[in-house]
Amino acid sequence: MFVDAIERVNLFTQPMHSIVRLYSHSEIVPGTATLFFVNDEGCAITCKHVADLIRQSDTIYHNYLEFQGARRQALREKTAAQLISQLEVKFKLTADTIIRVRNNFINCVDQFEKLSIEAHPTQDLALLRFEGYNRLLYRSHAVFLADTSRVKPGRSLCRLGYPFPEFTNFRYETATDDIEWTTTGRVTSPSFPIDGIITRLTGDNGVATGIELSTPGLRGQSGGPLFDTKGLIYGMQSATRHLHLGFDIEDQEVLVNGRKTRVSNYPFLNVGQCVHVDVIKAFLHEKKVKFYEG
Template identity: 60%
Template sequence: MFVDAIEKVDQFTRPIHFIARYYGGSDIIPGTATLFFVNEEGCAITCRHVAEHLLQAEAIYAHYLKFKTELRSYGSGRVSDALRTRLEDQYKINKETAIRVRSNFVNSVSGFKRFTIHLHASQDLAIIQFHDYEAKHYQGHAYFLRDGRHIRQGKYLCRLGYPFPEFTNYRLNQQLDDIEWTNEGRINTPNFPIDGIVTRHIGENGGQSGITGIEMSTPGLRGQSGGPLFDRAGVVYGMQSATRHLHLGFDQTNREVISEGLKRRVSNYPFLNVGLCVHVDVIKNFLREKNIRFYEADGDTGA
């Protein structure tokens, strides 16, 4: 159903790899997100919450280094637990605090000198513009649905992203006491499509501000945030943003069941997980606002 469309969209959809280290630990936690390119000029879109991780990375590390410098200022000997605790409280640092976050744009563009991020004022949407890059490693670009009014309830669509961080090209540099990317290990992460139908349109202020989002019958997976929502022709209808958990009300509390031949007491509170996508009209209006070139096409005519 979506075989050709996935191959087409995959040409301009790329992963963002993240690695993070938390205070007091040496473990490296990998993560992923998704972006896709909207033109041939190195301009891509992703979710606002993804872009904020990119923007906050340097501030997170600078904050930790400031804490570390003050801790060392009390001498090279063992710092008392009371003093360490006071500084941790002062800097709001604990074992759940990320102290270092690094990112890597995989197979997007190489040799870029800088990038600019534009955050949407109210929607989970951001633009990333790569500047002064040496080469681009994506092919083609998105074509957005020309008329967003054609997105109707029951429309069968697909999303593409990178929910499973299977890359291993990172390490903890013991000498520098810092995490870093390496040229060893697995560099790539496999993409993953997920299909569904349009269930509802999402609007702000009770719909008075127009339609801003699309609800899908299936969830968007972690790491697919920022990936395109598209039809069987590969035309983009929106962007995966979040997952909403709808309580179904079919609760079972302390109910007796037979499992593996034994009577057991179980409780279950089921939810329906549905995907939320930024509407194509919101994306196109934001690109127009920032004077960024994009392309349109008519969608497929099937349901």
């Protein structure tokens, strides 16, 4: 049903690869997110929570470098262990704290001097502008649904994104105590579509700002387009909501592999949450960004 649409949408939907390092170890955690381009001028949209990670990457690393400088001073003292513990509290560092994030925008532009980010004030939506590039690497651009009265419960739609970080072109460099991109290893991750039907429209005061889908959005699909069989954009994948079904089972005896055991189960329905196309178009119009309708 969505074969032609996926091929069309794939031309302007691109992944952002990220590598993350946590405090106190050199393990590298790969991750992905999605963005899609709205015109031929290097303008793309994604989720605000994805854009926040991009904006905070330098601040996160600067905080860690300041800690490292203070730690080197503390190591000269007899009470080094105590001083380092105090520094960890001061710089808010625990075993789960991110100390380094590096992002790589795949097949977007050949290079860029600046990435301008503007976030929507209330919705999980952000505008990215690549500046100072020589050549666009994405092909085509989004076409947004013009007649938004078509956004109704029961309509089948599809989302496209990059939920599975299968790239391996990164490493930890002992000499610099840093993580970095490499020219070896797998540099791509596959796109992944997932369909569903519109279940509900969400919003406030009778104004729809979100679209709920019967299937969940996957991690890494955040920022990916929501579209119909023609490839027209209805919205953007934002989050997954977990709806408690109330079919709870507590301490019930069942047979598992031929043996009696007692189990409890609290089922939830996982549904996708998307930013409504009207919100996206209004935001682009406000920022004076060219976009297309069909």
